[in-house]
């Protein structure tokens with residue numbers, strides 16, 4: 001294998017999910033976030049629809065407040081849990097930047113939704129890999145209100161658009177070890 005493969009292989013294998021509470025509050029320079037977004041923009045895209053969109057929060061607390069308030073406003077009193085509110089409120093406290101990632105379909109696009117979602121996921125993975133290369137810890141979260149109609153409305157999305165997830169980026173003093181539960185051989189079929 002050549003050196004480029006070895007480098008990218010090491011970045012891919014070293015990317016690990018770090019939960020935002022494990023981040024340490026240190027700030028990432030905005031230029032580095034821009035560089036990551038530029039990587040996202042080079043994701044593959046069927047028919048060049050480039051359906052990814054990003055809302056970048058330079059303070060994790062701002063998104064946390066909006067997320068928690070959305071939960072409070074759209075949860076019936078009998079289901080509401082203060083613990084959930086607090087968890088959402090403080091989720092990004094120690095993150096540097098929070099990026100809400102959405103797939104937004106252009107009008108009249110004939111590309112299947114599945115492919116637009118896949119393209120946006122590729123863009124998000126580019127961010128995660130770039131972050132790893134820069135020593136930035138990352139977390140792709142889809143909990144709380146992320147997939148709720150209330151979040152779509154909050155983000156002014158159209159019916160066919162999708163909230164893909166929230167990327168929390170920051171620095172961490174710890175690094176989780178990776179694991180895979182299913183052997184690769186169980187997921188691969190070779191036809192010769």
Ligand SMILES: Cc1cc2nc3c(=O)[nH]c(=O)nc-3n(C[C@H](O)[C@H](O)[C@H](O)COP(=O)(O)O)c2cc1C
Nearest residue numbers: 015016017018139140141142143165176177178179
């Ligand atoms: C689409 C997607 C949604 C995810 N949502 C969550 C989530 O809501 N909560 C969570 O703890 N982890 C979430 N994760 C992160 C996974 O838990 C994590 O990728 C998995 O444990 C494998 O660990 P690794 O990323 O270190 O390889 C999500 C990952 C993806 C790709």
